[in-house]
Amino acid sequence: xxxxxxxxxxxxxxxxxxxxxxxxxxxxxxxxxxxxxxxxxxxxxxxxxxxxxxxxxxxxxxxxxxxxxxxxxxxxxxxxxxxxxxxxxxxxxxxxxxxxxxxxxxxxxxxxxxxx
Amino acid sequence: xxxxxxxxxxxxxxxxxxxxxxxxxxxxxxxxxxxxxxxxxxxxxxxxxxxxxxxxxxxxxxxxxxxxxxxxxxxxxxxxxxxxxxxxxxxxxxxxxxxxxxxxxxxxxxx
Numbered sequence: 001x002x003x004x005x006x007x008x009x010x011x012x013x014x015x016x017x018x019x020x021x022x023x024x025x026x027x028x029x030x031x032x033x034x035x036x037x038x039x040x041x042x043x044x045x046x047x048x049x050x051x052x053x054x055x056x057x058x059x060x061x062x063x064x065x066x067x068x069x070x071x072x073x074x075x076x077x078x079x080x081x082x083x084x085x086x087x088x089x090x091x092x093x094x095x096x097x098x099x100x101x102x103x104x105x106x107x108x109x110x111x112x113x114x115x116x
Numbered sequence: 117x118x119x120x121x122x123x124x125x126x127x128x129x130x131x132x133x134x135x136x137x138x139x140x141x142x143x144x145x146x147x148x149x150x151x152x153x154x155x156x157x158x159x160x161x162x163x164x165x166x167x168x169x170x171x172x173x174x175x176x177x178x179x180x181x182x183x184x185x186x187x188x189x190x191x192x193x194x195x196x197x198x199x200x201x202x203x204x205x206x207x208x209x210x211x212x213x214x215x216x217x218x219x220x221x222x223x224x225x226x227x
Contacts, residue, residue, distance in 0.1 A: 031213075042218050048213055093215075104150075104162060108159060
């Protein structure tokens with residue numbers, strides 16, 4: 001399967017612990033995005049990379065959140081000192097930068113985080 | 117701030133009924149528009165998209181959507197729904213680098 005993959009699919013942690021999620025995009029895609037989705041809402045943008053450069057971070061992303069894409073391929077999203085409000089589905093998407101606009105994003109299955 | 121509104125959070129229809137899901141966005145510039153679908157237990161999948169050209173776009177599984185620029189709308193339609201269309205449907209607007217999403221509409225089709 002050459003789609004976007006995410007690991008783990010589910011994570012349960014205690015408040016105050018650190019967690020790290022991984023996303024493997026479609027191999028030729030140079031853009032990678034992280035979103036968060038809570039029940040009853042659409043996804044909310046967190047951050048995105050073009051190759052290894054993190055070009056934008058949402059104001060939703062507190063200092064406890066950090067994302068990396070060290071070699072322009074896979075990406076990790078780390079949440080430090082988790083809080084119960086961090087419980088959500090974390091989605092990764094990738095796309096191929098196209099000239100002239102019109103960029104379609106392909107989504108992974110998500111990582112569901114539960115903070116107890 | 118830019119936003120996307122989906123008018124119906126829950127819709128229940130019988131098989132063969134016609135479907136229209138509303139989507140409005142607030143942004144005055146050029147936009148790319150999408151409808152994504154999430155079937156139970158599956159990840160988000162693209163249903164259809166509008167980038168430019170003909171404002172009536174056709175997607176997979178018999179879905180279509182019409183972009184009406186003057187109304188800032190991108191409504192999703194299907195003339196005859198099937199039980200397998202039960203899913204959650206999201207409208208999204210691509211502004212610069214990010215997608216801004218509506219809250220979603222849960223569609224239940226009664227067999």
